[in-house]
Amino acid sequence: MYIRPRKRRRSNPWRVLFLLILIAGALYAYTLIQRRQIENPFTPTPTPTRSAYFYREEAEALYIQGDLEGAIQAYEQAVRLAPDDVDLYVPLVRLLVLKGRPDEAVVWGERGVDVAPESAPAWAVLGLAYDWVGRVPDAIEACLRAVELGPAYAEAYAYLAEAYTDDRRVEKGLEAAQKALELAPRSVDAYRAYGYVLEHLGNWSGAIEAYRKGLEVHPYLAHLYLDIGRNYLALADTASALEAFRRAVELDPNRADALDQLGWAYFAIQDYELAQSYLEQAIEVDPNYAPAYGHLATTYWVRRNYESAIPNFEKAIDLAYQAARRKAYGFSITVESAQEPSLYPSPDVVLEGELAWGDERRTRLAATLEPSVYLEGNEETGGRVTLDVLSGRYSLFVHGLPSLPADQVYVGWFQGLEALDGTPFNTGPLPVTADGGVEFEGRAEPVRGPRIEHFYTLGLCYFYMAQCERAYPLFDAALQIDPEEPNALEGIRLCQEAEGTPVPTPTP
Template sequence: MYLRGSHFNLNRRRRRSNPVRVVVLVMLIGAALYVNQFVVPQTPPLFVPTPTPTRAPESYAIEAEQLANQGKFLQAIQVYREALLVDPKNPSYHLALARLYLYTKQYQQALESAGNALLQNPNNAQALALRGYALGLMGDYLQAEAVLNQAIELDPNNPVPYAYLAEVLGLKVQSGEGDLVTLNRAIDLSRKAQSLGPDLLETHRARGLVLELTANYADAVREFEAAIAQNKYIPDLYLALGRNYRAIPDYPKAIQAFGNAIPLAPTDPLPYMYLSKTYLATGELTRALQYAQQALSHAPTDPFLYGNLGVIYYRTRDYVRAIQYLRIAVRGGTSEDGQPVQGLALDYYPISEYYYTYGLALARTGECDEAVQIARALLQGVSNEDVSVSNAQEILNICGSQAAGTLPATQPSATP
């Protein structure tokens, strides 16, 4: 029986299965199972970043140390900062950064790096020593002494805090804030550091500074040369060496030492200033002017550099330019790019030299009203300084002679 017109014929004969088709179907099913089981798990998902291998923190330290050993302090600083992104609680990175910041005169950053190490361990004697030294180099002598004494208490056999404290006390004496007791303590501390670590750079540097302060210049030279032998990439060591060679005096070696500092710190005005003073002492006024101008270009708001340049112009008898620069050093003013320059209050040498040279230049060009004021200030303010008193009297003599008509004022020459 079947239904007419229906597509469903119940008596229709079934076709026989095609064996080839069955085999192909089985193979496709097997391939699909293989892909699902083995291929898909190994295929990364789309639009997901491919993971990259993480750099070991130790490799940063190795690279930074190699850079520091080559004198590439700024690059080493950058690598240590990258290391801290990977391992922010590693105190050795903070300590290494603090030392490098000190070498590059970035004292505030050195203070912060030492402080970060102290956050991990408040009794870290190395961190305290670096912190105290940074404070001393920033002029905070009282706080520096307290911190360095704390470092010594925690690690009394470590020569470095003794050396740092000796140097800080020496700087305190040099600044005029210390006395003979302070100097004697600095001497004792430098000897203590020498007894504990005679071959350390820090010991040689501290001993050298103390010897310089006590006018033992030849001995200071030996100490600074020994410090440079430990690390030949620290510009301040060459400046100290040059100062002592100049004091001996050995001008050629002083010039060489100051020159060695320039490629290590090309934007630091101090090497140029020291070179200008050395060439002034040798009578090479053209070179002295060139280096004084370069020093000022690197620090156009430093009144000492205006005074230095003004003194050299006076020596060349260019009184107009001498007055121009010395007036800024003494009275204050603005730099060529419009920045304010704070004038220097009268004090003993070297500031007194700027004052009496300014007064002499004024007197020689007939500006005696202001020149006499300068002379009187010198006689009252630095009466114990013979050179200043003598020059103040010379200012008054010149102006007195001009008033009497026996000495005409020097006519200022035109300056290009």
């Protein structure tokens, strides 16, 4: 019998496709599970975003431990998260000052009063910052504003005491410091201000006692040990000064001024090797800390290592110039007599403007110049000035100046910047084109800032290196500061004698 083969069913292509997709999905799921089993143990657990409150708490804890740098960083984070909270600006500005960064403190302090113009603490701490950058009149004004807004705010009186003392009104400083202690007998800043006033009154033992009272409140503040050490040096108690400076370095080993003062104390007892070691560490910590260069240069000088002393003296002088230029706060153009040298600006101000930082790195100051009362109604006159604080070079562009009689000239003045002899630094007569324009470039140097002994000692280094041509300008700079400086006069005599130049015989 013939049996026919069974007829096969034809496969449904859609069913096949569905099965393939299902299999592929299962394989993918299996692979994903396997990957997760491997990767999950190494995946970090998500954490909530830190708040301004968190950083503030962290900053306060770090401050209690004496870690000012860590506290500053935490406060900066907090301010970024809560830029309208003035209570974050106040401790940040204060710690920047105490850490030796007053320029940054001024920036944050001015932001603080912008955020809260009626805040007594904001004005007080801005006054502290102004005082530490040498803007003493502004410091007093800011502190008085703080006292007006908060008559019971102790720190306003403490910072005012410091500013009054720097303004040579020590008696008023003493009154303010005593008021601060009366309002807050447990205020570290009140004790520091009181000690500062006593120090300037020559009561060094009393100053030490006041600073130690501050340490009883907060025993981990390096700057108070520096204050104590400085006063022990004034009492010629070098052993106690060294102990205080060592403690400051222990508390803050990366603090340039602590390393510098410890090194300088070793210099005082003629331990020049240890002095050199600590001074070099100070420069390594902060390559822009001018006092350490001056002290290191002096250490090389007494060891007769003139080759090493010279670049360090030059660096100290250059950094002091930069620091002086940073204090410039305004620029003006006045009308002056062409017949007499312009030592001080006349009241006939034509253009003026406030200098402000023109870049984030704070290396360039700039001001837009606008007509003053002298040119009231003349809207066509204006200009701009920029000052590079690192190099000292400045550029001035003016348009629309009225023509002057032949016996008068225009002169530019930098407010807050002085020549070596103490007179306001000026541009000299400005060249004005026929259409009233000025395009002028100059250099704000030399200016008052470097220590006089750095000038004449550097000059003597060059003398001993047989380079009197480089020594003379340095002796001259010292004599501009003090026309009777004996070391500069002696340096000139030595150079003239070495060169065979006749030396004038003093008249009996």
